[in-house]
Amino acid sequence: MMNLDEEVRLWTTNAEREKTENLATLYSIIVSLEYLERAYVRDSVNGKEYAPACIKLLAQYKSLMKLVGDEIGGVEMFMKRFKMDHPAALHRLTVGVPATVEHSAEATDGGAEAGKWVAETTQSFITFMDALKLNLKAKDQLHPFLTDLMSGYSRFKGSGEWEGRAKILHWLITLNAMKASDEITEEQSRQMLFDIENAYNEFFRSLSSSNKST
Numbered sequence: 064m065m066n067l068d069e070e071v072r073l074w075t076t077n078a079e080r081e082k083t084e085n086l087a088t089l090y091s092i093i094v095s096l097e098y099l100e101r102a103y104v105r106d107s108v109n110g111k112e113y114a115p116a117c118i119k120l121l122a123q124y125k126s127l128m129k130l131v132g133d134e135i136g137g138v139e140m141f142m143k144r145f146k147m148d149h150p151a152a153l154h155r156l157t158v159g160v161p162a163t164v165e166h167s168a169e170a171t172d173g174g175a176e177a178g179k180w181v182a183e184t185t186q187s188f189i190t191f192m193d194a195l196k197l198n199l200k201a202k203d204q205l206h207p208f209l210t211d212l213m214s215g216y217s218r219f220k221g222s223g224e225w226e227g228r229a230k231i232l233h234w235l236i237t238l239n240a241m242k243a244s245d246e247i248t249e250e251q252s253r254q255m256l257f258d259i260e261n262a263y264n265e266f267f268r269s270l271s272s273s274n275k276s277t
Contacts, residue, residue: 085127086135088123089124089127089128089138092124093138093147093153094147096155096156097149097151097152099116099120100152110163114164117155117163121155121159121161129242138153157236158232158235159206159236159238160210160214165213166217166223180215180219184212184215184266187212187215188259190208191209191259192259192263194208195255198252200247201244202241202247203243203244205247206235206239209234209235212231213231213232216228216231219269219270221269222269227262227263233258234258
């Protein structure tokens with residue numbers, strides 16, 4: 064007969080305890096990220112407060128998924144299993160970068176600061192394209208380069224309307240969904256290089272048009 068006063072244990076071994084704690088941590092990260100995203104949208108937190116908090120949660124999520132990713136079958140399945148209605152958090156985890164990077168448009172029409180951003184973004188384009196030409200295909204090799212590229216690219220006014228943005232974001236989401244050791248296929252590599260080269264050319268065309276109109 065069940066003793067109603069007896070404490071219910073969620074685990075019987077250390078391994079089960081670690082698994083339960085990891086899942087609880089994942090749950091809390093998703094909830095925290097949902098509240099953070101909503102607070103940012105409502106201007107309850109500004110970009111300078113939001114970005115580091117978001118980066119920290121995304122880093123914790125990525126580290127945790129290395130431990131439980133295979134077991135839970137992905138974050139969407141985890142959220143469905145526990146009936147979590149947190150669309151903002153899911154989007155941020157899918158994109159893998161803060162909203163300040165995804166939607167940023169800070170660059171002015173000229174000046175030394177804008178010139179510096181153009182140089183840095185150009186170098187990010189070249190670095191990423193060189194990585195593909197050198198046949199780098201693993202997620203942990205490509206993702207940091209593409210994140211840097213997206214961060215620089217998104218600084219420019221009007222970049223949200225450029226065709227290249229959707230392509231860069233698509234590949235960022237694709238890489239973000241992969242495990243660190245997973246590799247893109249040869250076909251994906253060729254398409255990625257094609258898309259990034261087009262985005263690179265569009266980037267300079269758009270800047271040239273902007274400069275002529277000022």
